[in-house]
Amino acid sequence: MLDRRSLLKLTAAGAIAAAALVPATAGAAEPPKPAKLTMNVYAGPFEANMRKAVIAPFEADTGIKVELVPSAPPLAKLQAQGASPELDILIAGIVENLIAGQQGLIVKLDPDNIPELKDIYDIAKTPDGVAVNFSALGLAYDKRQWPTPPTSWFDLASDKTPGKIVVRQPDAQNTVAWMAIMAKEMNGTWPEKPEDYKKVGELLTKNLKPRLAAITTNTATTRAGFTNAGAGLAVWTDSQVAAFANESKLPLEFVIPKEGGVMIATTAMVTRTPNKYWAEKLIGYMLRPEAQKIFALNGYYAPSNKTVVVPDDVAAKMVYGQAKIDTLLRMPWDKITPINQQISETFYEAVN
Known part of the structure; x- marks a missing residue:
């Protein structure tokens, strides 16, 4: 049988061993605060x-x-x-x-x-x-020109699209995104090479170029496309459409195309x-x-x-x-970004 002194020693040893199992970060002090x-x-x-x-x-x-x-x-x-x-x-x-x-x-x-x-x-x-x-990138439309809402990214390049269209200049994640989505739908897989956008360019020349009201550079010029150029369709984000419709009182609505929106x-x-x-x-x-x-x-x-x-x-x-978020595509930016410049060239060659 253990005497009192031995029992105390054993208890102390156990406490030390238990303490050793506590992660070193527990209760660790915060690093110094920067000014x-x-x-x-x-x-x-x-x-x-x-x-x-x-x-x-x-x-x-x-x-x-x-x-x-x-x-x-x-x-x-x-x-x-x-x-x-x-x-x-x-x-x-x-x-x-x-x-x-x-x-x-x-x-x-x-x-x-x-x-x-x-x-x-x-x-x-x-x-x-x-x-x-x-925000979600999709289509903004004027209900006066679109009694039936647009449904597809291909409405940007359809011979049945009414009125004028406004699109953003190619940048990091706007025009290059919807062009990539079109290329995927036309080719069956996500595009990886500049030549994978050839069919898209041909379609833009045929149907977008005659209807293109403006190539915008920022939010202000996209707004002007609706107020000054009479556009009925544009590529825009849901947050920008909601804010502008609220301010301008124009009958603008936003829709995520059936192929999917872009985050x-x-x-x-x-x-x-x-x-x-x-x-x-x-x-x-x-x-x-x-x-x-x-x-x-x-x-x-x-x-x-x-x-x-x-x-x-x-x-x-x-x-x-979650339901709406599931409508957003996981874009293959690792395939799009390296050829961003070539995609931009395809766009300008198609619409100029």
């Missing part, structure tokens, strides 16, 4: 929502100041800065996310530092980024910053339900957090909920 975090941001409503819904509560809770730099994704600048990036967080689209990852400008996110990731739709996650919110995401990434922990915490604030709801109510930005609840009238104007 400031810096991130780029899209100017306009997105920036205003970001300041109200994310930056203000983050600064109040942590004491860390956040500097917002209104600009397009500065990939070339980040590449030149190497291991000393001026940005802690990069805000960009899906294609820029792919390029930044390939160039080693961003790092993988740590789910332990961003518990909100567990509530994010799968389509909104990448290995090194997460969509803060997103236009606003993706948050962490650069090679020494402030990775706090940058990830800031991204977590972007993913909180209360922040995502503000974006939805004040700009029709679809929440990437599946727990967010919005009014029915707002939900109807965005890709909200």
Whole structure:
């Protein structure tokens, strides 16, 4: 039988052994707080929502100041800065996310530092980024010219399409996306080479060119296509259509074509910053339900957090909920982006 002294020794040894099994990270202290975090941001409503819904509560809770730099994704600048990036967080689209990852400008996110990731739709996650919110790219149409709504991307190049058409200049993820979808439908598989777009170019020359009112460069010129050029059909996002219809009172509606819509995401990434922990915490604030709801109510930005609840009238104007999200295509950007320039050339040769 063990005496009291032996029993105490055994108990102490057991406690030490048990303590050794506790993960080293449990209760670990947070890393030092930087005085400031810096991130780029899209100017306009997105920036205003970001300041109200994310930056203000983050600064109040942590004491860390956040500097917002209104600009397009500065990939070339980040590449030149190497291991000393001026940005802690990069805000960009899906294609820029792919390029930044390939160039080693961003790092993988740590789910332990961003518990909100567990509530994010799968389509909104990448290995090194997460969509803060997103829109669907589809067709905007004027109901006065389209008593029966358009149903297909091929309505952009149909001899039965009424009125004029507005499309965006080829860029990272707009015109090249719907051209890729057309090529897939015409060829049977996703296009991988410039010549895979030949049939699309021929169709655009035949049916889009005679109806093309404008090739737009931004939101303002797309709006002008409807107000000044009398367009009846355009390629646009659901959030932009909802906002413009509300402001202009034009009878505009949005539809996702039967072939599928394209997710236009606003993706948050962490650069090679020494402030990775706090940058990830800031991204977590972007993913909180209360922040995502503000974006939805004040700009029709679809929440990437599946727990967010919005009014029915707002939900109807965005890709909200799993059923609608399932209508979005998983685009093969790894096949599209490398030949982006050649796709653009095919487009311009077809419509000029």
